Amino acid sequence: MPTLDDKNAIAFEFARICSLAAVKVMEIYESDFEARGKDDKSPVTDADELAEKIILTELAHLLPEIPVLAEESFAAGFRPKTDGAFILVDPVDGTKEFINKNGEFTVNIALIEGRVPTAGCVFAPARERIFVGGTQAWAGTLKAGQSVSADALALISTRARPASGMTAVMSRSHADETTLAFADAQGVTERVSAGSSLKFCLIAEGTADVYPRFGPTMEWDTGAGHAVLNAAGGAVLTPDGVPFVYAKEDAGYLNGAFVAWGRTE
Known part of the structure; x- marks a missing residue:
């Protein structure tokens, strides 16, 4: 064991x-x-x-x-x-x-x-x-x-941010105007749709740079993808830049908004 x-x-x-x-x-x-x-x-x-x-x-x-x-x-x-x-x-x-x-x-x-x-x-x-x-x-x-x-x-590892602009991966089912506005403000030049926790993994393997999520998710939706991304050199933060944490029992394990990043330089 x-x-x-x-x-x-x-x-x-x-x-x-x-x-x-x-x-x-x-x-x-x-x-x-x-x-x-x-x-x-x-x-x-x-x-x-x-x-x-x-x-x-x-x-x-x-x-x-x-x-x-x-x-x-x-x-x-x-x-x-x-x-x-x-x-x-x-x-x-x-x-x-x-x-x-x-x-x-x-x-x-x-x-x-x-x-x-x-x-x-x-x-x-x-x-x-x-x-x-x-x-x-x-x-x-x-x-x-x-x-x-x-x-x-x-x-696998995350990639350096391309000089030509970042690629954002977004939920196939849940992208909204707030998410799109955040991506535009970050200078995203390409958007890719994907379902499930594969969005974290696209960043982890260096084919995308950022995954903003402002709609609700649960901790079990994000934990595994977050672990893979951390191991690949990325990070998951709140939109204010604070580390994104788990064990939110008082919130019923409901996640707030987060942004998954590749390289954070």
């Missing part, structure tokens, strides 16, 4: 679990599934619920002492302690993308310590693309169910 001190080992264990859970996710994705509405009106499918069960079972064996805050169990009323280290799980981030079958959904797991993501994995099984972040960040090709190792992936 890896210790919490070995962030890379933790991150690759998360990657193993994401790959395992993605087998069930892809089985449902390729079927004639039905979406349902949760109490908060957000959509959910069998993939969310079954993948989360797999992930929670694996995490209970991997890190039995660490509480897990997971989207579907939270919706069902489970409230773990998050005043120390804890794990964030989003079994299918980008459920709208899943329902629309555009492939831009991800399986996410992140470790939070001191209110900051320190290890995480983002896996896009329909795109066969995985991102892993500990003290360094990796990315590569992976099919659901395959084993994953650092040797099979490539190290």
Whole structure:
């Protein structure tokens, strides 16, 4: 069993679990599934619920002492302690993308310590693309169910800001006028749309420079992508430049506005 001190080992264990859970996710994705509405009106499918069960079972064996805050169990009323280290799980981030079958959904797991993501994995099984972040960040090709190792992936890092202007990545489902205005004020010259936590990963691998988000998200939506971006040399800040933190229990784990950056020079 890896210790919490070995962030890379933790991150690759998360990657193993994401790959395992993605087998069930892809089985449902390729079927004639039905979406349902949760109490908060957000959509959910069998993939969310079954993948989360797999992930929670694996995490209970991997890190039995660490509480897990997971989207579907939270919706069902489970409230773990998050005043120390804890794990964030989003079994299918980008459920709208899943329902629309555009492939831009991800399986996410992140470790939070001191209110900051320190290890995480983002896996896009329909795109066969995985991102892993500990003290360094990796990315590569992976099919659901395959084993994953650092040797099979490539190290990634954020890029220096292009002299010709930054590329902003924005939510495919939630871009608004405030987001567009922020991008214009930063001198963004190109905009790219993407779903789910892949937006963080595009910055981490150096194909985009900034991801502004002023609409609501939950902590499990952002933790894994944030971990990968941190490991690749980026940062997530509030629009005022303050570090973006987790364990916001009093807010129901609802995130405020944030900006994900590549190089912050």
